[in-house]
Amino acid sequence: MVQSVLIVGGGSAGWITANLLNAHCRRTGRDTRIVLVESPDIPTIGVGEATVPTIRRTLNDIGLPEQDFLESTEATFKTLIRFKDWNLGETYDHPFDRRPRPQSDTAAIAWSAQNGLPFDRHFSVLTQLADFNTAPKSPRHPQYQASFPYAYHLDAIKLAARLSSFGQANGIEYRLGNVVDVIVSPEGLIAGVKTDRGDDLTANLYIDCTGFRSVLLGGALDVPVRSFEKHLLCDxxxxxxxxxxxxxxxxxxxxxxxxxxxxxxxxxxxxxxxxxxxxxxxxxxxxxxxxxxxxxxxxxxxxxxxxxxxxxFASGKREVSWKGNCVAVGLSDGFLEPLESSGLYLIEFAGLAIANMLADFESAPQATMRYYNRITNDLYDEILGFLNLHYVISNRRDTAFWRAATSDEVIVDDLRDRLELWKHRGPGQFDFPGADRLFARDSYEFILHGMRYVKGATHSRASIPDLSQVVMKARAELPDHEAFLSLVERAAEARKLS
Ligand SMILES: Cc1cc2nc3c(=O)[nH]c(=O)nc-3n(C[C@H](O)[C@H](O)[C@H](O)COP(=O)(O)OP(=O)(O)OC[C@H]3O[C@@H](n4cnc5c(N)ncnc54)[C@H](O)[C@@H]3O)c2cc1C
Known part of the structure; x- marks a missing residue:
């Protein structure tokens, strides 16, 4: 029985995981004690400002109201990433909305760079709304919901601080102290940790959220890192x-x-x-x-x-995330460079998966651990391939970095064959195995067509949806981004006065 969980580390990983576990236990009536211990001396990494739309579900699951979140973390809306100069002199978007698609659309869209039409502008409403600085939601929408998918930009330090106070108010126990010793049993399990404030802390499950230090999984349990630096050169x-x-x-x-x-x-x-x-x-x-x-x-x-x-930083991942009674979440498990804002997503995924696997872990610990390790490794590999794509299809050769980043040996194996196919036809439905991917066909389409990688296809104008009505309606119904943020500020001021 997992009666107690000890989380070491109080950055985004520590507090998102602690709150997700706590919310899950409260919701399911599980009586599990959750303790988080954090160093008073080692600062959090303090970056991690861009998110992906799953963050809304995560915050909603945690139970933090959206208005509270917007006020306390300096958050603004994020609807897309605008890439500039990945092909020199060109700009394209990777928006969160999905292109309208006929039901029986299994083939790759016949879209050709030769047509000179930017893909994003014809297939994304959010791309067009971004030019007008339109917010993706209006104050009338229920919290965390809107007409279009959206995420946030936020202050990472403020997010951890708000989740800390929110979590403590909801029963998470909090300790300050540097973990200076991790006791490992002869069976290779963690038997407890000691802090420099004299605390001896024990639990049934230990979650390592100590950032790049990886004090428990990497340090005490000696789990090595699988490096991705061959494929992602930035460090x-x-x-x-x-x-x-x-x-x-x-x-x-x-x-x-x-x-x-x-x-x-x-x-x-x-x-x-x-x-x-x-x-x-x-x-x-x-x-x-x-x-x-x-x-x-x-x-x-x-x-x-x-x-x-x-x-x-180094792009890489621990060979296993879960060993015995210890799981690493966040930077202590791994990191893929920040290009597509996957860091916080990986934490959300881990926190949710662990919460949902607590019962499995009690009945079948080995199978749970192996399965968790498999899905986590697969997820990292999926994201690695998508990040790698941004570099290897660039037409830039103007600096030594770009010549290296576009060289053949940098391409991840999993991508190699598909890149060959996509050159002629673009991505099709069967090119993306696995349900529930973070980056699926739409994302690949926006990058591949945005980068004008797909050559030789011809398209008929009939296959281009007419989004003008949707854009017009959205512009009429949705407020300007800054007008929305002023409402958030005014509501905060009103609350302070009352
Ligand atoms: C340059 C860069 C840009 C990034 N941009 C993004 C982005 O835009 N979007 C995104 O989603 N992600 C981004 N990330 C990733 C994101 O920052 C992290 O995933 C996220 O902040 C989680 O960090 P963490 O909590 O794992 O580690 P940290 O923030 O480093 O926290 C570690 C915690 O462990 C504690 N600790 C360490 N050692 C001990 C000890 N011995 N005893 C007790 N406590 C200890 C520390 O005090 C701290 O509280 C970026 C990362 C980098 C490097």
Whole structure:
């Protein structure tokens, strides 16, 4: 019986997992004690500002009201990623909406770059709404629901802080302390952890959320990492926060900007009162000083006084996520570079899966562990292939980084044959095994057609849906993004006064 769970680490991974487990136990009447211990000295990574639409279900499952979430995390809406210069001089979108598709549509869409028509503009309403800065929902929509799929940009530190207070108010026990010793039994199970504040903590299940340190799974249980660095070359980031009182952009955008640069790419994310920007790059091709200089040059002179943070990371995953009575969630398990905002998604997936497998673990621990490891490894591989795609189909060869990132040996094996097929016909229904994928056919279509990779297909105009009515109706019904955010702010102020 899993009577107690100990979560080590209080970043996004720790608090999302703790709250998902807690909500599940409350909902199902399970009497499980959940304790989270966090170091008072080791800061969280503090990045992780862009999400994917599943975050709404996660927050809803946790029970945090959307208005509360929007107020407490500086959140804005995210409806797509706008990719610039992945083919030099070109821009395309990866939106969250799915293209309208005839029911019997099994074949690849015949869409040709030669037509000169941008794919996203013809098949996505959100792409068109983004140009007008329209919010994806109106205040009349129920919480976490809207006419179109959406996610958020958020402040990662504020998210962890809000989930911490919310979780504690709902029964999660919280301890401060550095875990300085992990006791491992002769059978290879964790028998307890000791903190520098004198606490000896034990549980039936231990969840390692200690970030890149991976104190339990990587450290005490010695589970090695399977590296993805051959396929994803970026391993550094330099980041900066740009408050609006230093520089206010013309509009608070509903999308993440992902702009390819000489040795990687750069994000630009708009929150309620600041932007987060970061240059993700490969240390083989650029050093820290040059990367920071490039980021400051992009931002302009007003960034001279702003602090830059340098982050080192490695794309890879522990060979197993769950060993014995210990599961690693978040960066302690693995990381895939941040291009498609999969970090928080992987945590949501893990938290939900563990919560739903608690009963399985009691009745069939070995099978549960093996199955969890299989689905988690498959998920990482799925995301790895999708991220790899963004680089390997680029037509850029202008710098040493881009020549390396587009070389044949970088391509993941799983993608190789499909890339060959897609060159002639684009992605079809049978190219994506597995239900419930994070990135399925629509996502691949937006990238492949956006990058003009598919050659030689011809299309008939009849196959292009007419979205103009939907766009017009949406623009009439939905508020401007900033108007929506002002309502959030006003509601917060009204609450403070009352
Ligand atoms: C450059 C970059 C950009 C990213 N951008 C995105 C993005 O846009 N979207 C997205 O979804 N994801 C993104 N991610 C991933 C995202 O940041 C992480 O998945 C997420 O923040 C989870 O981090 P974590 O909680 O695993 O680790 P951390 O935030 O590092 O937290 C680790 C916790 O463990 C504690 N700890 C460590 N050692 C001990 C110890 N010995 N005893 C007690 N406590 C300990 C620390 O105090 C801390 O509380 C990005 C990552 C990077 C590197």
């Amino acid at each position: 550094r980031a330099v980041t900066m926060r740009v408050p609006y009182d230093v520089y206010r952009p013309e509009r608070i955008l509903t999308y993440t900007k992902a702009t390819a640069r000489e040795a990687g790419w750069q994000w630009d994310i708009n929150l309620q009162s600041r932007r987060g920007i970061g240059y993700v790059y490969s240390s083989q091709f650029l050093d820290e000083t040059a990367a920071e200089a490039a980021l400051r040059q992009y931002e302009g002179a007003h960034s001279d006084e702003l602090e830059a943070r340098h982050i080192r």
